[in-house]
Amino acid sequence: MKVKVAINGYGTIGKRVADAVSLQGDMEVVGVTKTRPDFEARMGAEKYSLYAAIPDRVEAFENAGIKVEGTIEDLLEKADIVVDCSPGKVGAENKPLYEKAGVKAIFQGGEKAHIAEASFSALANYDDAVGKNFVRVVSCNTTGLARVLSILKDMYSLKKVRATMIRRVVDPKEDKKGLVNGIMPDPVKLPSHHAEDVKTVLPDVNIVTTAFKVPTTLMHLHSIAVEIDGDVNPDDVIARFEEEPRIMLFSKEEGFTSTAKIIEFAREYRLRYDLFENAVWRESINFHDGELYITQAIHQEAIVVPENIDAIRAMFELADKWESIKKTNRTLGIV
Ligand code: NAD
Structure with missing residues (x-):
């Protein structure tokens, strides 16, 4: 069974993490979110199932002719984990949603360290994220x-x-x-x-x-x-x-x-x-x-992408440190 991953915030980091998850054999993207029906939302909807990050915006997407499958709450029902890639500090506002839905969550470096049980960087402290529910990938x-x-x-x-x-x-x-x-x-x-x-x-x-x-x-x-x-x-x-x-x-x-x-x-x-x-x-x-x-x-837009993949593996205990790092490296072409 593949781990079902939701991406909340299909921006600079979110679109890259989504593509990286898609390349793994042990996880899959179940949906991505956008707040506004802009060109990134249109492109996201062509590749993945798109959901509205803000529930009352569904109509705005429909009016713009962009198909949405529902709201973030609907997406969380389908997910085992959400990778929050919303702008800095917004992840903290989103955390209660994840707790309510009972899904694990990864936050990004724009959040304060105390949002998660562990901060994470694969080479430095992979084992600190093993089995955790909330992890922050550092900046x-x-x-x-x-x-x-x-x-x-x-x-x-x-x-x-x-x-x-x-x-x-x-x-x-x-x-x-x-x-x-x-x-x-x-x-x-x-x-x-x-x-x-x-x-x-x-x-x-x-x-x-x-x-x-x-x-x-x-x-x-x-x-x-x-x-x-x-x-x-x-x-x-x-x-x-x-x-x-x-x-x-x-x-x-x-x-x-x-x-x-x-x-x-x-x-x-x-x-x-x-x-x-x-x-x-x-x-x-x-x-x-x-x-x-x-x-x-x-390269600030890319460097945290492999770390997000390793964090997912650690949190679900899918692989040990070096097994995960090797898989991530191989699939992303890091040689
Ligand atoms: P971004 O602005 O490119 O993307 C953020 C996305 O989140 C946008 O698509 C936006 O529409 C969406 N969004 C806005 N409000 C939302 C909400 N309430 N719920 C869900 N989604 C919402 O930002 P980014 O550069 O991808 O940064 C995301 C996180 O990654 C931040 O914590 C940032 O600090 C961190 N980070 C960024 C970089 C970088 O250089 N870009 C590098 C490492 C870490």
């Missing part, structure tokens, strides 16, 4: 940091991590907000909340973070410095990253001079140019005066 930035740090933690004794995030200001489709010409400290008061978020999945890592927004939509960039007890050969780190499918190494020598070039590569490589992997610059990996340096880019 794109936190996922990017958690992957790299969980690998390094297994290799070395980490003393302190300092990470600066240079964040894309909005996603490409967002035309209502943005930053046209400037660099925005966000937050101004430091450190940023990202470090605390990393600790929700890697509690014993000593980390401090800062963050700035810049006028780009393609990717985030992280500058990471890790103080390590003892000596590090950067080649060992490169070799370990080469082995890890969820990390992809890029090299300046090959022409990857910026995030623009990484996305240009991804445009040929995957549907929607989704890079599910951390994009790490090979030459950036260097050890100097007790600190390991790494520069990586994160």
Whole structure:
């Protein structure tokens, strides 16, 4: 029997999670929701059964000629789990619906950690989600940091991590907000909340973070410095990253001079140019005066997609950590 998955909020993350679920043998999409009868709703209805996220909007969809099968409540009756991909903080408003329907739920990184029994990033803490009813997949930035740090933690004794995030200001489709010409400290008061978020999945890592927004939509960039007890050969780190499918190494020598070039590569490589992997610059990996340096880019629209699939498997105890990660990697083409 396949796990029946509902997607509440067919937006940037929701449409990607829906497509990823469809590629798995042990789960299936029973429906997706939209709040408004826009072009994304029309496209969603062509691929999946569409439901109205807000019950009194059914008529609006019908008036626009978009077929809906019912409301979110109807959809929850058919589902074993709902992946809430609504905008940040809206998931908390939706949670009582899920509790009432008696379905498990996954929330995204825009929600506060206490919404769920566990925060989740597959490499860092798969087992914390096993058998749980409510899980939060951490944000794109936190996922990017958690992957790299969980690998390094297994290799070395980490003393302190300092990470600066240079964040894309909005996603490409967002035309209502943005930053046209400037660099925005966000937050101004430091450190940023990202470090605390990393600790929700890697509690014993000593980390401090800062963050700035810049006028780009393609990717985030992280500058990471890790103080390590003892000596590090950067080649060992490169070799370990080469082995890890969820990390992809890029090299300046090959022409990857910026995030623009990484996305240009991804445009040929995957549907929607989704890079599910951390994009790490090979030459950036260097050890100097007790600190390991790494520069990586994160495709914010895609990186949490495999984590949502692994979270579903953990919550239903369908597979152990490595079995799930391997299945997800294979089906999404993460090699
Ligand atoms: P989005 O705005 O692209 O999509 C949100 C969708 O939810 C839209 O289709 C919207 O119509 C729908 N929606 C609005 N109100 C709703 C409601 N009450 N119930 C159900 N659906 C509703 O947003 P997104 O970028 O996909 O973000 C979704 C979540 O994922 C947020 O928590 C966000 O923080 C997190 N996240 C986003 C990114 C990213 O870069 N886009 C990365 C990682 C995590």
